Amino acid sequence: MNALLTDLYQLTMAAGYWQAGKLEETATFELFVRRLPPNRNFILAAGLQQAVEYLLNLRFGEEEIGYLKQLPQFQRVGEGFFDTLRAFRFTGDVFAVREGTPLFPGEPILTLRAPIMEAQIPETCLLSTVGFQTLVATKAARIVEAAGGRSVVEFGTRRAHSPEAGVLAARAAFIGGCAGTSNTLSGMRYGIPVFGTAAHSWVQSFPNEIEAFRQLQNLLGPKTTYLIDTYDTLEGAKRAAFLGEPFWGVRLDSGNLVELSRAVRAILDEAGFPDAKIMATGDLNEYKILELVAAGAPIDSFGVGTELATSSDAPSHGAVYKLVELGNGEQRRYTAKFSHEKATLPGAKQIFRFADSDVLARANETFAPGCEALLRPVIVRGEAVGREPSCAESREYARASVERLPKKLRSLFECEQPYRIDRSASLIKLSEEVSRRER
């Protein structure tokens, strides 16, 4: 990622920190969400791998420096600042939860501790990278929950906010529980299963539907999925069966999916294809899928696009990146905000997860066995530590972690009783001290 892919004020602040002689001052920032999006009872963390890669590769080239030098905001800063940018490397520490971890408001997804300039510049990209994938992984978990064991495939790149967002949405959706994606690049880059056969334009490009189906069968054999709603869904189902060759299944993309899936099921069964699958697509979301499942529609697989790749009912969540500590040793200062709606807690933290509650504690605390410390070091002194799990491993971790949550939290609607998060005595004490000092 280009180093200028950040808000300009991160760079003017960097120049100011340089000018004020603060290059050695350490700052600790935490990235977390303030509130859950509507109808969500948890978020599912994702995007951490891209965040780590970004930090490890952050460099300023001559073109970038040349651009900054001619901006009015950088006319007063000494030339030494640009040399500092030329030599820029991220040398700090990062603690993060594993991708696929369910989290709650105020719990750090990522904690970054570095010289203040190195900690400030990445804010924008970290928020966008982690925020977006977390949004989509969370949405995917809801859709997969609604599908009740039927497979869900992500189909949303065409409606994603830029093609690259589509690649990352596919990744996050897979971690959130989807079986795979239509995004071919995401398949190559992240090893995610890819799906897809043909669109309406395929059918339209042949003189008739049966010829279009025959040609697809030639290409895909038993993996063929016939899209059967171009002209008439039931006729399409009959034509698919008429060809007589083994095929994977059919796809319905319009109409009353409950009625059509039943009628299509009957046609396929009667024609001797009881194992042929039925996939449904077309503006689906978790609520529509819940209804289809509740109605007993014989659908084996759902393809979800727009609503998944844009998390359209909650296209943002207020992920923030807040300064919690400044300086080292004796000089250390803890910071927080105490304003009514935007209150934050001071100091670097750890999340201890127990069977059915979390304890938010100070980073240096230890707890008895029986709980898991969720924030683990992923970068130490600018070097990656540990092996990054594959997307498939993160997906499995997410599945197991969500399954361990109290069942009611997996509802698609807001729980009356949110997840219990306690604060350690030490964190409460620190917060009170900082509050007294600031007031």
Add this chain to the structure above:
Amino acid sequence: MNALLTDLYQLTMAAGYWQAGKLEETATFELFVRRLPPNRNFILAAGLQQAVEYLLNLRFGEEEIGYLKQLPQFQRVGEGFFDTLRAFRFTGDVFAVREGTPLFPGEPILTLRAPIMEAQIPETCLLSTVGFQTLVATKAARIVEAAGGRSVVEFGTRRAHSPEAGVLAARAAFIGGCAGTSNTLSGMRYGIPVFGTAAHSWVQSFPNEIEAFRQLQNLLGPKTTYLIDTYDTLEGAKRAAFLGEPFWGVRLDSGNLVELSRAVRAILDEAGFPDAKIMATGDLNEYKILELVAAGAPIDSFGVGTELATSSDAPSHGAVYKLVELGNGEQRRYTAKFSHEKATLPGAKQIFRFADSDVLARANETFAPGCEALLRPVIVRGEAVGREPSCAESREYARASVERLPKKLRSLFECEQPYRIDRSASLIKLSEEVSRRER
């Protein structure tokens, strides 16, 4: 953009077209939106430049081909297909409206005519690229309209759907009328004015606010904008004035912006800084800005982030890419869908814009003077034609075009009477012919 950044089915269809001997068959697709998003009376086209660059640079490398070859979907296709991918170049024609053109449902933003494989593969990226930027440019036009002449700056990268989406959102927001962006890379890449000074963490990193302000003044001089709400907004305003040095203005990021802006204005005026500006930020959108303006809040400039970069009240619009013609000369076949909610019109089209209405016509029609043909050639036989306008030129074109629309269409709420779009006699005739043939 990587050639695999597309839905897998585009590539399986490509393999199928190859296998069916359809490489020479020409197809014409149109990209348009079916419906306006809620509360919008037009969309503002954007992203065409990125679409053209994508098409001109679309190539398959060996890594991509190697990945495809091992997928189950490509086990039956002849080796010649992969040679065809190796030699892939886009050789077709593209017609598009100028970026910044206001458009209405059913009107093509882009028409692409090429051998069917070359026309099929780009669908996913074209929809995402043009769809997203159009969404943001449209949202920006609304926010700028609400601001009634006050400047609006785009601040949304941190909440954009991936960092790259933030770069493109900044570009689209500028075309839609914003004065600039905080996204530094967008500034360098597209020549857009960039803005930004300092965040709360800057203020918090110094022992007190006055010291933080003094250091910022050292760096930025008369361009300084003091963020004054870290501790107490009115005290912050007094401290900004107390320093006595010329500054650009102050930024309010929380609280009751009507009351605070008035009180801050009085403090600045009284302290001898009547020219210092007041900028407001913090979860703003077009409706909140409309209220602030209506209340007479003395705010000179608005910074808008999340809601602009994600178009959060309408994070998608159903942009589609539909086959309208197949084949050449005598063999030409026109295609359309006649289903109730998804009906389309056959044949390549032109949009003729008159003073207060459009006529949708066939592509080969000509109209009398007094109207403008909106779709212009941008790629002919695989080569770019004409000079791409700069973002500043597209922004000016958008401004002038929106100003020419009937005033009521610029409302932030849905107009009772939508824009008038007629169909030419020739287009109606073609549509009736195709409909008779298909029924």
